Amino acid sequence: MSAPTASRPVGVDLQENEENRALVEAIEADNDDLTIRHMPGIIRLTKNGRLVINQASVEQRLGRPWETHEFQMAIITYFGEFVEWDDDQIVIAWQH
Amino acid sequence: MAVTAMYDYNWPSRSAAEFYGDAQLVHVWWKGNPFFVSAATFPFPKEMPFGALVGLCKEFFAADPDFDPASMDTARWAVDKEPLTPDMEASLVANGVGHKSLVQFEI
Amino acid sequence: MTVSPEKPARKLSMKQRYSALTHDLDWAPTYVQEEEIFPFTTFEGIKVHDWSKWEDPFRLTVEAYNKYQAEKDRRLYAVLDGFAQSQGQVGLTDARYMNAMKIFLQGIPVHEYNAHRNFSYLARYANGPGARFAALCQSMDELRHAQTEIHTLSHYNKYFDGMHHWHHWTDRVWYLSVPKSFFEDAMTAGPFEWLIAIGFSFEYLLTNLLFVPFMSGASFNGDLPTMTFGFSAQSDESRHMTLGLEAIKFMCEQDEDNVPIVQDWLDKWFWRGYRLIALVAGMMDYMHPKRVMSWKEAFELYFEEQMLNGLFKDLEYYGIKPPRHVQWAIDEKEILSHQVYWVLYQFSHAAAFSTTIPNAEDQAWLEANYPETWPVFKEVAWDKAQRVMDAGGRYFNPGLPQLCTVCQIPMGFTEPGNPLVQCQRQSVYEGERYDFCSDGCQWIFDREPTKYRQAWLPVHQIFQGNCGGPGGLPAVAEWYKLGPNDGAEYLGSNDQKNWLAWHGQTPKEA
Numbered sequence: 258m259s260a261p262t263a264s265r266p267v268g269v270d271l272q273e274n275e276e277n278r279a280l281v282e283a284i285e286a287d288n289d290d291l292t293i294r295h296m297p298g299i300i301r302l303t304k305n306g307r308l309v310i311n312q313a314s315v316e317q318r319l320g321r322p323w324e325t326h327e328f329q330m331a332i333i334t335y336f337g338e339f340v341e342w343d344d345d346q347i348v349i350a351w352q353h
Numbered sequence: 354m355a356v357t358a359m360y361d362y363n364w365p366s367r368s369a370a371e372f373y374g375d376a377q378l379v380h381v382w383w384k385g386n387p388f389f390v391s392a393a394t395f396p397f398p399k400e401m402p403f404g405a406l407v408g409l410c411k412e413f414f415a416a417d418p419d420f421d422p423a424s425m426d427t428a429r430w431a432v433d434k435e436p437l438t439p440d441m442e443a444s445l446v447a448n449g450v451g452h453k454s455l456v457q458f459e460i
Numbered sequence: 461m462t463v464s465p466e467k468p469a470r471k472l473s474m475k476q477r478y479s480a481l482t483h484d485l486d487w488a489p490t491y492v493q494e495e496e497i498f499p500f501t502t503f504e505g506i507k508v509h510d511w512s513k514w515e516d517p518f519r520l521t522v523e524a525y526n527k528y529q530a531e532k533d534r535r536l537y538a539v540l541d542g543f544a545q546s547q548g549q550v551g552l553t554d555a556r557y558m559n560a561m562k563i564f565l566q567g568i569p570v571h572e573y574n575a576h577r578n579f580s581y582l583a584r585y586a587n588g589p590g591a592r593f594a595a596l597c598q599s600m601d602e603l604r605h606a607q608t609e610i611h612t613l614s615h616y617n618k619y620f621d622g623m624h625h626w627h628h629w630t631d632r633v634w635y636l637s638v639p640k641s642f643f644e645d646a647m648t649a650g651p652f653e654w655l656i657a658i659g660f661s662f663e664y665l666l667t668n669l670l671f672v673p674f675m676s677g678a679s680f681n682g683d684l685p686t687m688t689f690g691f692s693a694q695s696d697e698s699r700h701m702t703l704g705l706e707a708i709k710f711m712c713e714q715d716e717d718n719v720p721i722v723q724d725w726l727d728k729w730f731w732r733g734y735r736l737i738a739l740v741a742g743m744m745d746y747m748h749p750k751r752v753m754s755w756k757e758a759f760e761l762y763f764e765e766q767m768l769n770g771l772f773k774d775l776e777y778y779g780i781k782p783p784r785h786v787q788w789a790i791d792e793k794e795i796l797s798h799q800v801y802w803v804l805y806q807f808s809h810a811a812a813f814s815t816t817i818p819n820a821e822d823q824a825w826l827e828a829n830y831p832e833t834w835p836v837f838k839e840v841a842w843d844k845a846q847r848v849m850d851a852g853g854r855y856f857n858p859g860l861p862q863l864c865t866v867c868q869i870p871m872g873f874t875e876p877g878n879p880l881v882q883c884q885r886q887s888v889y890e891g892e893r894y895d896f897c898s899d900g901c902q903w904i905f906d907r908e909p910t911k912y913r914q915a916w917l918p919v920h921q922i923f924q925g926n927c928g929g930p931g932g933l934p935a936v937a938e939w940y941k942l943g944p945n946d947g948a949e950y951l952g953s954n955d956q957k958n959w960l961a962w963h964g965q966t967p968k969e970a
Contacts, residue, residue, distance in 0.1 A: 262774075265769070265770055265773060266765075266766075266770060267770075270672065270694075272691050272695075296676050296752060297676045297679035297680050297687075297752060298675070298676060298679045298687055298691060299672070299676060299691075325474070326474075326520075326524045326527075326528065327528070329518070329528050329695050329698070329699075330528060330531065330532065330695065331695070332694075332695050332698045333672065333691055333694040333695065333698070334667070334668055334671075334672060334694055334697060334698055334701070335698055335701070336766040336770050336771070337770070338517070338702075338705060338774070339517035339518070339702060340517070341517070342474070342517045342518060342519055343473065343474050343475065344470065344473055344474045351770070351773070351774045352774060352777075353773075353774045353775075353776070353777035353778075355910070356908045356910050356911050357503065357504055357505065357650070358503070359500075359503045362910060362911075363910050364910060364911075364913075364914050365913070365914075366892055366913040366914070367913070367914055367915060367916055367917070367920070367921075368892075368913075368915070368917060368920040369892060370892070372924045373923065373924065376923075378920060378923065380862040380895065382862070382882070382884070384881060384882075385880055385881060386840070386880075387802075387840050387841065387872070387874070387879070387880055387881075387882065388840055388841060388844055389806075389857060390799070390802045390803050390806055390857065390861070390870060390872035390882075391803070391861040391862050391870040391871040391872045391882055392861070392862040392871060392882065392884075393857070393858075393859035393860060393861060393862065394859070394860050394861065394862045394863070394919050394920075394923070395859065395860075396923040413858050413859060416855060416856075416857070416858045417844065418844055418847050418848055418851070419844065433886070433893075434884075451893070452892070452893065453892070453893040453894070453895065454893065455884060455886065455895070457884075
């Protein structure tokens with residue numbers, strides 16, 4: 258039996274730029290125990306179990322309209338799976 | 354196993370012996386000296402005496418600044434991983450060297 | 461990017477929009493059989509009972525796709541323009557960095573184009589609309605990658621050797637048969653094997669090892685265009701990863717009889733992809749003057765941690781196991797980059813990039829990052845190569861290397877635990893001998909010998925007289941369209957002379 262999904266890391270690498278500051282702040286606010294690592298041009302966000310990106314949370318910090326499709330502009334790579342991608346929320350987790 | 358395909362899949366080798374005429378590919382390997390990052394492949398005439406191969410090796414491996422050609426005279430040889438005391442006058446083929454055989458030596 | 465502050469409410473949710481513009485546009489044929497429309501999706505033995513179960517979490521529609529891809533291109537080309545206008549090439553850490561990008565240009569864009577072609581084929585010949593649309597987006601992405609890579613690197617072609625005939629070299633030059641044979645192997649397999657080979661094994665398991673450290677390395681070395689291209693492509697890659705993961709899950713979920721077929725493909729393609737990526741190991745550790753991380757570190761992070769300890773725990777659910785020869789790859793992580801660069805160093809006289817002995821700073825980094833294996837290489841390889849230089853020469857291997865029939869790399873990989881003895885594996889099939897660098901490559905051959913005996917091995921072809929000539933290596937170089945300044949030794953090269961001139965320096969005494 259594999260380790261429970263709640264304890265396995267998932268994460269996303271984002272482009273480190275001005276526009277993504279609000280996105281990172283929103284993700285940090287909405288996810289407990291988030292680890293942040295900086296590499297040249299990249300900001301890596303990791304946590305165990307489930308990582309959530311909330312549209313309203315990002316939009317509020319960004320100060321302009323933001324739809325979840327726009328997340329594609331920020332992402333470099335990820336690990337885990339996109340178990341949900343809707344107008345209001347994106348969720349990265351392992352299913353099994 | 355057979356290749357899974359929508360037809361009877363069977364294509365010939367691109368490196369078959371017939372493409373080399375009187376020559377064959379021979380891989381020559383100085384085992385234990387990775388200054389030469391890999392074995393070297395040569396198109397040697399099948400009937401070339403083994404001694405001629407040794408002579409060519411003495412020139413080839415001189416690219417290593419620490420190589421002493423005389424050390425090849427007491428080298429331990431193997432062909433396709435079977436130890437061999439080569440008959441230097443006999444041909445490669447007579448010494449058991451076939452197409453794409455591995456001829457290795459240790460000093 | 462501007463969006464009107466007063467957004468009208470969407471009539472359909474994202475899920476509904478996606479469905480309306482993909483699945484709901486499909487139809488069941490009434491006057492032809494499904495097998496006539498889709499003739500290629502049964503012969504591999506993969507059983508699919510319900511294509512509608514193929515999911516795409518990105519839920520892209522053509523509208524969203526075009527909008528965001530256009531924006532990515534606008535941002536990228538703005539950076540390329542700025543770099544060119546500001547003479548950005550002068551700000552690289554060193555001209556020798558460009559050798560990594562020469563290999564990139566020679567070995568990758570043509571295969572992005574090949575991926576474009578094969579995903580285009582899937583966009584037509586996959587039965588399910590969800591799979592077809594995802595393949596269509598990926599096909600457009602891969603064409604975009606081919607184009608943007610060529611545009612990104614074309615600026616450097618004005619200032620550096622080794623880039624002018626990349627397309628010609630891709631199909632002919634010995635080290636480029638490594639990626640060529642990899643992609644052509646996948647393209648000549650069936651659609652489901654392609655999906656596991658490229659969609660999953662390459663674009664999910666191994667992609668981060670190719671792109672992320674490499675692109676960070678570009679950033680560290682002042683190569684703004686490559687870095688920007690890389691990050692721009694990577695956001696497409698996240699969709700590709702998703703397609704690959706969906707492919708393997710879909711196949712495993714559709715029928716448990718599919719699992720052993722998928723496992724075999726995974727075992728094969730992990731190994732083929734891992735051997736292909738070895739070129740990146742050499743580039744990261746030896747060709748980047750400023751390094752972000754070592755190959756060993758990258759492998760541990762992007763493969764061992766994320767894949768073995770993350771993804772494969774997830775795939776256990778289906779009965780999928782980690783790849784067959786994965787332990788060999790783990791055992792090699794301390795040594796792989798040394799071996800690869802040692803191959804490139806001694807054969808760069810026949811290549812379209814130059815190489816050089818690691819300098820004092822490089823050697824200090826190598827010692828710090830590979831305390832067990834660097835000292836061995838220093839002694840058996842680099843100190844000797846230095847002695848040859850000090851005596852006025854330059855070590856190049858005097859012959860042509862033994863090549864592995866499967867991965868086509870010179871057989872410089874060593875037995876696990878014995879860095880002084882190259883691994884030699886042989887199989888005999890229908891009376892002919894074939895050579896391999898590892899258990900992994902041998903296993904692949906033994907499984908499908910009639911495929912791999914067709915390998916167009918550059919060294920064998922040269923000796924058959926199929927690569928120009930007669931006239932030995934000079935004739936081959938002419939057939940390759942290699943110029944006299946395109947390869948060999950970096951010190952004293954045109955690239956170095958130009959570099960020094962741009963910076964107002966004079967060459968030091970040799």
